[in-house]
Amino acid sequence: MSMTLASPVLDSKTPDGPVADKWDNFKANEKLVNPANKRKFKIIVVGTGLAGASAAATLAELGYQVDAFTFHDSPRRAHSIAAQGGINAAKNYRGDGDSVNRLFYDTIKGGDFRSRESNVHRLAQVSVNIIDQMVAQGVPFAREYGGMLDNRSFGGAQVSRTFYARGQTGQQLLLGAYQQLARQIGLGNVRLFNRTELVDVVTIDGRCAGIVTRDLMNGEVTSHAAHAVVLATGGYGNAFFLSTNAMACNVTAAWRAHRRGAFFANPCYTQIHPTCIPQSDDFQSKLTLMSESLRNDGRVWVPKMAGDTRAPADIPEDERDYYLERLYPSFGNLAPRDISSRAAKRAVDNGQGVGPKQNGVYLDFADAIGRLGADVVRERYGNLFDMYERITGENPYEVPMRIYPASHYTMGGLWVDYELMTTIPGLYAAGEANFSDHGANRLGASALMQGLSDGYFVLPYTISNYLAQWLNKSIPDTSHPEFAKVEAEARDRYHRLASSDGTRGPDWFHRELGKIIWDYCGMERTEAGLDKALSEIPALYEEFRRDLKVTGGEFGLNQTLEKAARTEDFFELGMTMCRDALERRESCGGHFRAEYQTEEGEALRDDENFAHVSAWEYTGDATQPTLHIEPLVYEEVSFQTRSYK
Amino acid sequence: MSTTLKNLTLKIWRQDGPNGAGRFDTHVIDEITDEASFLEMLDILNEQLIENGDEAVVFDHDCREGICGTCSLMINGQAHGPERATATCQLHMRKFSSGDTIVIEPWRASAFPIVKDLMVDRSAFDRIIESGGFITAATGGAPDANLIPVPKPVADAAMDAAQCIGCGACVAACPNGAANLFTSAKISHLNLLPQGQAERYQRVENMVETMDEYFGSCTNHGECEAACPKEISIDMIALMNSDYRKAKVKNRKALSRT
Known part of the structure; x- marks a missing residue:
């Protein structure tokens, strides 16, 4: 049993006022950085999917110096591209009773009353701006014969609020954001580091000072310092090995940040x-x-x-x-x-x-x-x-x-406050990489909405509230010894993995790990099963450390080595996922504990004991992280049994 | 119902780096079910290679749903293999027969230098987009989305062009290594839409001229259209050429910019 700490370390920084006014109140009171001073700040954005590309492009338009990192050959490859169905927005173009409040309520209910009210309301508010923005950028949404935008309906809603571009909405939105990013790259406002993977996060004096990356082309490990770092690195659905995620999707960036002090929230909330x-x-x-x-x-x-x-x-x-x-x-x-x-x-x-x-x-x-x-x-x-x-x-x-x-999707992710900052000051998480908006279950056509909301309309506002205090103050650059130390650790790690001379490649271990997680922490979980997983995963991890085989060497392009490192991080994540699922003794949304169900077999929530976010602190042993609680306070909506009958 | 293919011979291009000599390695696949995808066959081969202490074959791939455009491969001399309108990642072994010899090579085009084995560098595509493949609309100032009606046929035509996944099969299939289909697909997408009119002629001139810095010239072979996994039509190239010709006049004098 892990220790439960009270919440003071988790200040959600939710603004004052009624839920509908919180975002306006935030904007009215936040600290700004004036246009001429923005160029003095360097921001690193890791990941170029919907959240990352839109954030990098917008921050660069505002005047910040932006370095964007992707492990793909081009920013356009990010897995946002594979979203098919559509994107929700409370436009009420159908006149069928939609409104910001309706989208807010549907999302809270869809998330089975396990999300933060203030974040979800903001998401519903800015949803309308996203559609305007994407249309202005030339996203070819489906149209009716009169030339107006078409809509379709989606699961969990009784209105038609989903905008779509055939079955390739994610592709068209990502290409829109990519094109906006490409423009900034062309103008020299964003420096793009492609085929470059984040391998660690550097913290100095309690703030995020930058990142350490590995150039996938030659294995070179390098430091990058910045005033703020944004992780928009996607979800961890590939922990199951078999998933709808792209082959390279991984948890490494989020997990490396977690190991350096960023809390990981609700890892057991996974969507099937x-x-x-x-x-x-x-x-x-x-x-x-x-x-x-x-x-x-x-x-x-x-x-x-x-x-x-x-x-x-x-x-x-x-x-x-x-x-x-x-x-x-x-x-x-x-x-x-x-x-x-x-x-x-x-x-x-x-x-x-x-x-x-x-x-x-x-x-x-x-x-x-x-x-x-x-x-x-x-x-x-x-x-x-x-x-x-x-x-x-x-x-x-x-x-x-x-x-x-x-x-398919993971609702859990790095814990972030209202401003999308993790528990490491200066380190932000956006899109699927954070936990913020979907509670225990995400509604269809809401992932694209959240990614673009975070990148276009939230981070560009909230980040200045942090940066303002660093104006004209010096921050550590990469010559600081901490960067050298973290770099050395990363080199050692890749050296160790590259020298693995066992009998089985990383895919074998990843597949076996995925089977355990799917069997015991998949669609249905039980205490006995999770206990079993918590003994089987560490055992398999031991075998991984002993029997892994990696060929191809430490330097130069080596996809086997890349996979080995990512698989290693999935092992630790898997342990924390199972611990989270074990500790959450209720069923809600995507987390279904067989012990807690109604007579009809539906999820049985326990609002008295579990209406909270579980944020886990890394302790060195991923099976025994420390639990921190952020209580979920509902001011606007009241808990209801979720019924779709 | 699935059947098993037997005795496939793979001839795979291996090259240590951009300047390496390169060679074909031969591997025999004793059996594999026809339910496997082509890339899953390579996955299985790679697992065997690793277990035998050999280096895995490097190839680009990611979504395996035919949408991210990361995968490539010339399969028996055809970009993305024998199935029409299908990227390599969605090609399945049921398209092959027992006893087949399959030759697997990287994209062949000087604008796409080989990185290693079957992986090439397609960043020249990004340079083309950076030079004009966008609509300038900074975040925040957009008018209501329904303010500008887009007739359905126009939206549909723009979408037909916008489907391009940027895989580079058009370049690999072209005897000249031209990128006209890729470039024209993006130009057509944006130039057809009302939102794209303000930058229409600047866009086409910049993008075509950036394209010409890296790629060969189009001589209307039509191989690109046949190889395109999204079946993008070479009509897009005609549209691009027409706009480019107009642009050379329109962009010259402020007076012509109407």
């Missing part, structure tokens, strides 16, 4: 997305998401009879169980992700799974094609249908898709 293509083989490298938007027109069903191996077309209507429509009549196939995922798991566990491995459920478009015609369905989802056919070899216009839940 209900509509992915089921696993077909053991060596599979990743799972592919089929956008949730498909649930607007597709109907989810399984055969009523367990073990039914008939072809879908041979199963008559009255022998099918459209379980989402049956269980959640008012939201039907658009029930939120956590609820839909667990319903699918129950069906498959019950023997009603479909497909060669009986590990999926059907997502059937026959009704939609009958009602709208194949052309309209093709217009809406054509690229997704094509993608499905390429991967499975089956034509979804003719046979229903098969889907199953997979790890």
